Amino acid sequence: MPRKLDLRSGRPVWSAYRAPAVPTAALTRDAKADVLIVGMGISGAMTAEALTAHGHAVICIDRRGPLKGSTSATTALVQFEIDQPLSTLSKQIGKASAEQAWRRSRLAVSNLAARIAELDINCSPSRKPSLYLAGTVLSPSKLRDEAEARRQAGIAATYLTAVPLAEKFGIDREGAILSHGNIALDPRKLTAGLLLKAAERKARFHAPVEATAIEDSADEVVVATRDGPTVTARHVVLATGYELVDIVPTAAHRIISTWAIATRPQPRKIWPGAAFIWEASDPYLYMRATSDGRVVCGGEDEDFVDETRRDGLIADKSARIAEKLGRLFPHLDVRPEFAWTGSFGTTTTGLPYIGAIPRHPRIHAVMGYGGNGITFSQIASEIVSASINGLSDTDAELFAFNRR
Numbered sequence: 001m002p003r004k005l006d007l008r009s010g011r012p013v014w015s016a017y018r019a020p021a022v023p024t025a026a027l028t029r030d031a032k033a034d035v036l037i038v039g040m041g042i043s044g045a046m047t048a049e050a051l052t053a054h055g056h057a058v059i060c061i062d063r064r065g066p067l068k069g070s071t072s073a074t075t076a077l078v079q080f081e082i083d084q085p086l087s088t089l090s091k092q093i094g095k096a097s098a099e100q101a102w103r104r105s106r107l108a109v110s111n112l113a114a115r116i117a118e119l120d121i122n123c124s125p126s127r128k129p130s131l132y133l134a135g136t137v138l139s140p141s142k143l144r145d146e147a148e149a150r151r152q153a154g155i156a157a158t159y160l161t162a163v164p165l166a167e168k169f170g171i172d173r174e175g176a177i178l179s180h181g182n183i184a185l186d187p188r189k190l191t192a193g194l195l196l197k198a199a200e201r202k203a204r205f206h207a208p209v210e211a212t213a214i215e216d217s218a219d220e221v222v223v224a225t226r227d228g229p230t231v232t233a234r235h236v237v238l239a240t241g242y243e244l245v246d247i248v249p250t251a252a253h254r255i256i257s258t259w260a261i262a263t264r265p266q267p268r269k270i271w272p273g274a275a276f277i278w279e280a281s282d283p284y285l286y287m288r289a290t291s292d293g294r295v296v297c298g299g300e301d302e303d304f305v306d307e308t309r310r311d312g313l314i315a316d317k318s319a320r321i322a323e324k325l326g327r328l329f330p331h332l333d334v335r336p337e338f339a340w341t342g343s344f345g346t347t348t349t350g351l352p353y354i355g356a357i358p359r360h361p362r363i364h365a366v367m368g369y370g371g372n373g374i375t376f377s378q379i380a381s382e383i384v385s386a387s388i389n390g391l392s393d394t395d396a397e398l399f400a401f402n403r404r
């Protein structure tokens with residue numbers, strides 16, 4: 001049986017902005033397609049758009065409906081900067097692989113910006129600088145080394161000491177890495193836009209439909225659904241977010257809880273460049289601004305999955321996040337107009353698992369864990385669509401389930 005989580009609760013900021021409706025139909029009889037995608041969040045949407053662009057007949061199903069999972073709770077800082085610093089990741093998986101992961105992440109964010117422009121998706125995309133502040137995980141000197149490690153890998157990074165950080169950004173901290181090229185966007189509008197592109201190319205959407213069992217053979221995969229009809233496809237893509245289907249190996253990841261707030265619009269008070277800001281600390285704090293000048297700020301992660309306990313902490317956690325935000329920017333109105341919480345996946349390296357499931361070459365999993373989930377969903381859509389097209393992506397091994 002598939003796992004069911006209460007993925008999120010509270011009121012995410014995106015409910016303030018209207019995303020286009022994505023029409024779905026009931027699944028009333030058995031169906032066939034080239035590819036069945038299970039899950040209609042950002043990962044399923046990106047994969048559906050990529051596969052229909054290559055002419056595949058695609059069916060998408062979702063047990064809740066489009067945009068109803070974690071994608072609606074994300075704070076949507078689309079960053080190439082992987083949660084795990086390059087210097088730390090190098091110690092875990094070796095310098096060459098760590099640099100390869102960082103470079104691919106950088107490419108993915110550029111590819112996503114190009115994809116949004118080419119498809120003309122109205123999701124308020126905006127390229128942003130980012131500031132990674134010295135904290136308990138990386139001291140100023142370690143942060144300086146991290147900037148150097150990035151530059152050696154071909155990824156531009158500038159180390160700012162306390163004085164330029166205060167002068168340029170009004171932030172009172174000992175040091176930070178400044179980088180450029182991340183994207184702020186509205187995740188629901190992006191997801192809906194990608195799904196609607198896939199629909200124009202004849203993708204069919206069925207919801208609410210829950211996949212309950214998967215049987216694969218040499219030529220096809222048959223997916224059973226809770227209400228009876230089956231879907232038969234040449235390939236299945238499991239884009240089920242943090243709710244893993246049994247067939248997916250679980251050992252490599254764990255689910256934790258996270259919280260976020262958004263303030264009222266205050267465009268004149270936003271810090272220079274509306275840079276993404278996050279701390280090299282544990283627990284960390286991160287923030288961005290929306291296109292109309294709300295501050296979205298999150299963090300305070302806790303290492304448990306109990307959804308009742310998680311939801312019960314919304315008031316305390318949002319007060320704490322607001323207080324920390326106020327300490328960094330005393331001139332802001334930090335009162336939360338939106339406060340929400342969600343479950344969140346992490347892996348030991350921070351890297352996602354993407355690709356065919358071991359011994360099941362026709363069942364692919366797209367699992368963009370952690371704070372770089374959207375960037376990893378873009379990488380996943382590239383790797384999985386290449387594989388279904390009979391091609392091999394140069395970085396597929398790096399993210400594969402059976403990687404070393």
Ligand SMILES: Cc1cc2nc3c(=O)[nH]c(=O)nc-3n(C[C@H](O)[C@H](O)[C@H](O)COP(=O)(O)OP(=O)(O)OC[C@H]3O[C@@H](n4cnc5c(N)ncnc54)[C@H](O)[C@@H]3O)c2cc1C
Pocket residue numbers: 002007008038039040041042043044061062063064065066067068069070071072073074075076077078079209210211212239240241242243245258259260298341342343344366367368369370371372373374375377
């Ligand atoms: C508070 C918070 C802040 C975040 N901030 C960021 C950030 O700043 N930047 C970033 O890149 N990422 C961030 N993330 C992570 C990001 O939101 C996720 O990586 C991303 O939304 C996952 O998208 P998805 O499509 O894989 O999953 P989802 O959006 O959860 O979609 C999966 C879908 O699969 C469906 N499903 C599951 N099982 C079945 C089944 N058996 N049958 C049918 N349907 C099924 C579910 O109903 C769901 O709709 C954040 C997450 C949270 C919670």
